[in-house]
Amino acid sequence: MAQPPGFIDQDHPTHICHLKKSLYGLKQAPRAWYEKLQSALFSMGFQASHSDHSLFVLHKPTLVLVLVYVDDIIVTGPSSSVCNTIISQLSSKFPIKDLGDLHYFLGLEVQKSTSGAFIHQSKYILDLLKRTKMDGAKPCATPLSSVKLDHTGSLLSNPEDYRSIVGALQYLTWTRPDLSFAVNLVCQFMHSPREPHFQAVKRILRYLKGTLGFGLWFPKTTSPLLLNAYSDADWAGCSWDRRSTGGFCIFLGPCLVSWSAKKQHTVSRSSTEAEYRSLAHTATEITWICQLFSDIGFKLSSLPQIWCDNVSAIALASNPVFHARTKHVEIDYHYIRELVLAKLLTVKFVCSADQLVDIHTKSLPRPRFLHLRSKLSLQPSPFSLRGCEEQVTIVKH
Structure with missing residues (x-):
């Protein structure tokens, strides 16, 4: 601790101020804590993820991931002994409490078995x-x-x-x-x-x-993990401002890993424009996920795919011949075209009946809603008791 400049008592230069407010509640406290923890993890060989500043990755001797939320920390990796070593090293630097395998974290409940995990x-x-x-x-x-x-x-x-x-x-x-x-x-x-x-x-x-017990099911699989996304927009769906609602669902293999339902910021002049904007947002999310995979050393076996039910939007994503019709579209929405031309992802057609993102863009009748819900890896809990198979540890500072 040190007195702030201008408050040093010349008669008592080694004294400090008595704070009337807890230091933990000051604005600079989270930044100071993050820098302290970051320095400790760097000294242990971890690297900060470029895609998520709360994720730290250790590649050698084996992969270890540390995910930080303020003072709640998840430590996970394929080797339980290496994870325990990391926890021991952290305990030598900070007063931490090891809460064991992950069951409950920030309101999320995790149930595990040999066939997968349910959140x-x-x-x-x-x-x-x-x-x-x-x-x-x-x-x-x-x-x-x-x-x-x-x-x-x-x-x-x-x-x-x-x-x-x-x-x-x-x-x-x-x-x-x-x-x-x-x-x-x-x-x-x-x-x-x-x-x-x-x-x-x-x-x-x-x-x-x-639907009290519903959650996301992440099954274990030995098949190649492909990144598939579904993108859709409900053109002029809002009755009072005529803005469109766009959404996407991104699957890694059979697992739903990212989704969104968001009203677009501006009014679209056509359904093609609304769909094209939604494609651009989906491509941005896929790019971020691919960067995250790169940080942890995971390689996809094939190019990511985006499935869209609008033929004109698909053509616009790969062919600039419709320039006259899209002069009013912001330049940043043409980001997806650059990705397609660079062969970093592909855009394919899916019929409207198989478009999963309808559940994120509009209110649906009961049969259609229940059908699409069943396609989102969303189901009731498959467990009656909690399992504990994989090495995932939560640490409380």
């Missing part, structure tokens, strides 16, 4: 239902009804409750891709929520009541 947030959902007094509500089959939300209806007398519940629902999209579009929709009314918006939130909670 869910059942406890978080149950706590949310109890907090909102919806634990006794009648379940429903879909998170959204056919009623379109707009800015009509009576204003809520206590909008803080609405904002609190919607904020909690946002955290659920970590393991529930089936909620992405519904949560994105109700988030658009945070400033002045109205009664129909709150009814939509209640319907999401009722849907959660009926």
Whole structure:
């Protein structure tokens, strides 16, 4: 500790200030902690990932990954002995608590077996239902009804409750891709929520009541891991500002690893433009995933593929002949064309009936919603008891 410049007492130069506020709560505390931990990991031979600053990678003698969230740390790798050595080295530098194999981390529950891993947030959902007094509500089959939300209806007398519940629902999209579009929709009314918006939130909670144990299943597989993405957009789907909603789903082999449902920033003049913008966002996410794979030394066996149901957008991604029709499109959306021409990814056609991203761009009828949900690696828990097979360790500082 040292006194800040200008506050040094000449009569007591070795004294320090008595802080009335905890040092942990100061603005510079997270940065100071990160720099301290980073220096310690660098001294142990780790390298920081260029794609994710919270990920540190050790390649020799064997692969070890350290993922940091403030003072919660996950240590994992194929060798349990090397992981234990890393934990011992960390314990010599910091007062840490080894919590053993990963079961619960930041609200995420992990169940493992010899056939794969299941990640869910059942406890978080149950706590949310109890907090909102919806634990006794009648379940429903879909998170959204056919009623379109707009800015009509009576204003809520206590909008803080609405904002609190919607904020909690946002955290659920970590393991529930089936909620992405519904949560994105109700988030658009945070400033002045109205009664129909709150009814939509209640319907999401009722849907959660009926799918309490659902989560993402990551099966073990020996087949080559291919990176496949589905991209789609609902052109002018918003009834009051006519902006489109774009989305994507990215699969690594049979596992869903990334997804998004987001309203586009500007109005698209055609369905081709809306789809093309969504393709560009999907390509950006794929590029980031490929960079992350490169940091950990993982190589894909073939080029990533993006599946789109718009033929014109696919042609535009690889052929600049439609320049006259796309003068108004921002230059950064042509990023995907550069990737295609450089043969870093391919764009292929998929029929609308097989387009998985419909679940992220619009409200769907029950049969269509349930069909697409079954394609997203989303299922009820396959375990009755928690397994503990792989070496994944969580460390608490």
